[in-house]
Amino acid sequence: MTRTTSPRTSRRAVYETLRRKVLTLELPPGAALSENELAASLGVSRTPVRESLILLVEEGLVQVFPQVGSFVSRVDPDKVADAQFLREAVELASLEDLPAEPDPEIVAELRRNLEEQRRPGLTVEDFFALDEAFHHGLLRLAGHGSAWATVVSAKGHLDRARRLGLQETPPSGFAEQHVDILEAVLSGDVGRARAAMRTHLRAVFDDVEAIRERSPELFASASGSVPVRRNVVVWE
Numbered sequence: 001m002t003r004t005t006s007p008r009t010s011r012r013a014v015y016e017t018l019r020r021k022v023l024t025l026e027l028p029p030g031a032a033l034s035e036n037e038l039a040a041s042l043g044v045s046r047t048p049v050r051e052s053l054i055l056l057v058e059e060g061l062v063q064v065f066p067q068v069g070s071f072v073s074r075v076d077p078d079k080v081a082d083a084q085f086l087r088e089a090v091e092l093a094s095l096e097d098l099p100a101e102p103d104p105e106i107v108a109e110l111r112r113n114l115e116e117q118r119r120p121g122l123t124v125e126d127f128f129a130l131d132e133a134f135h136h137g138l139l140r141l142a143g144h145g146s147a148w149a150t151v152v153s154a155k156g157h158l159d160r161a162r163r164l165g166l167q168e169t170p171p172s173g174f175a176e177q178h179v180d181i182l183e184a185v186l187s188g189d190v191g192r193a194r195a196a197m198r199t200h201l202r203a204v205f206d207d208v209e210a211i212r213e214r215s216p217e218l219f220a221s222a223s224g225s226v227p228v229r230r231n232v233v234v235w236e
Contacts, residue, residue, distance in 0.1 A: 010044060011051050014048040014052045015048075015051070018038065019052075019059075019156075022062070023163070024163065025160060025167075027072045029073065029217075032071055034069075035049050035053070035070075053070055061156050061157075065226055073157075073220070074217075074219050075160050075161050075164070075219050079156075080161045080208060083155040083156075083157060083158035084155075084201065084202070086155075087151050087158070087201060088198065090139075090147050090151055092194050094138065094139050094144045094147070095190055097142040097143055098142050098190065098193075102141050103141060106137055106140055106141045107141070107186065110134060110141070110182055111182075113133055113134050114134070114182065117131075117174075117178060124167060127166060127174075128162070128163060131171075135148075138182075141185070161204055161208050164208075165203075165207030165211065169207065177199070177203075178200070180196045
């Protein structure tokens with residue numbers, strides 16, 4: 001018997017695929033988006049692609065310019081800062097709720113994660129996934145694991161900035177920061193853990209400034225520039 005995919009399932013799959021491509025920079029900041037080309041590459045009709053782009057517009061990950069077209073939004077430093085503010089508030093607050101006797105299974109999981117972070121040859125996406133799991137694990141350790149979904153939903157621009165930074169900076173430094181954070185957590189030194197976490201999370205701002213200086217075309221400008229159609233679409 002042939003199993004059919006419901007329209008709702010198809011829309012969700014297309015949305016998740018396009019969102020992942022944007023966040024992982026497979027569709028880079030400023031890239032033009034063609035509904036026809038996206039539909040062909042995904043093997044679907046234009047309808048779920050159009051609906052998915054609308055959702056991505058609502059998230060600020062795609063921009064539509066009348067008479068010009070749809071584009072992956074460029075990284076917005078203001079939105080990076082807003083997402084960083086939310087993430088830092090949640091993660092620092094959670095450190096105050098760490099139990100006197102941390103869950104040994106979660107602790108073992110975090111230690112295994114740190115070992116994986118030191119494995120040679122990790123790709124950006126390998127390390128990014130381990131980084132996400134580590135921070136989620138710390139929230140779980142404090143009893144706030146469900147808060148991670150809220151953080152994730154708000155940090156699309158932040159995640160793209162972090163990936164741009166990981167392309168430029170070896171992840172080993174971040175891995176060592178994770179070690180320092182976990183050591184402080186397990187020693188019960190909340191003040192040290194908070195200071196280490198704050199420094200770690202704010203490193204993205206240095207990455208943004210360095211990359212923005214070299215590749216300003218990846219970032220939204222204060223003037224609100226828009227793409228212009230000539231022989232090809234260019235940003236002004």
